Amino acid sequence: MLNRVLPFVIFVALSCVLNGRGQQDESTESVDGSEIIGPYFDANIPQNVTAIVGKSAFLRCRARNLGNKTLAWLRHRDVHILTVGSYTYTTDQRFQATYNKDLGESVLEIKWASIRDAGLFECQISTQPVRSLFVHLEVVVPTAVIWGAPEIFVEKGHMINITCTINYSTEPPAYIFWYHQDEVINFDSARGGVSVITEKADITISHLLIQKADLADSGRYSCSPSNADVASVRVHVT
Incomplete structure (x- = not known):
């Protein structure tokens, strides 16, 4: 008192x-x-x-x-x-x-x-x-979240769609890097069919799209925004 x-x-x-x-x-x-x-x-x-x-x-x-x-x-x-x-x-x-x-x-x-x-x-x-x-x-704390984590299963030949959202951020991230097995994804690689669509708003959403999934596309994928910690998911192509 x-x-x-x-x-x-x-x-x-x-x-x-x-x-x-x-x-x-x-x-x-x-x-x-x-x-x-x-x-x-x-x-x-x-x-x-x-x-x-x-x-x-x-x-x-x-x-x-x-x-x-x-x-x-x-x-x-x-x-x-x-x-x-x-x-x-x-x-x-x-x-x-x-x-x-x-x-x-x-x-x-x-x-x-x-x-x-x-x-x-x-x-x-x-x-x-x-x-x-x-x-x-x-x-x-700004947080990155991947839908469907920790594991996503995709049939061979189908499209892989990995969606990452950045929550609790006062402004959109300056950039978002995507990784496959700790290597930055190169959208101009010979593999082709890989693209990213990012929607910047109160909640930023980034989609990693991989056409015609193959067994080599399996592994850990990571979303790394400039203003939040890394979020990861393991993709299994069956």
Whole structure:
């Protein structure tokens, strides 16, 4: 209980300094026909955020009718105060808040996000008692997946179609290399009939197409995108 109360006390003390001790904001605003006293959170702000490992994560908090109150960010895992207004209260320099008092908005940036950063974050308004908005951060790793892995069976003479998807990527990979038995596939080889079709979107999909499968086409195939780990599958031509 003490771990929870202490940051609250610190936050209230900091807020008094930033806002002016003893000042009260009893202004009202009508929302959907109901009258709300004092500041309240904008319901349109996303409360579930996904970030890519190694990239910046952005958590947004916006309050309406903020008046002379202040927004603060806390990490729920250890109830650690990260920022109050435009001030930062953590030694971790990856955390930084962009605070716009006029808009009543605070954007918490977590640079070079890691898996350990995932979890619940709390945005507080310095009312008494405080009003809180919880934002859940998920940090994901770009992943390559081959459909049908770990093994695909194809009849001799039929087409081999190996499909690789790249998930959890904020942008398409710069390139995708395909390998057969650890050798880069040469699409201009004498074998012929080998091609790749790649569709770049939120989820990038790459198809390796091999016409008229032969026994020599059996073996391990690997999809190696520029922004994710390698995915492999073993093809059996029967």
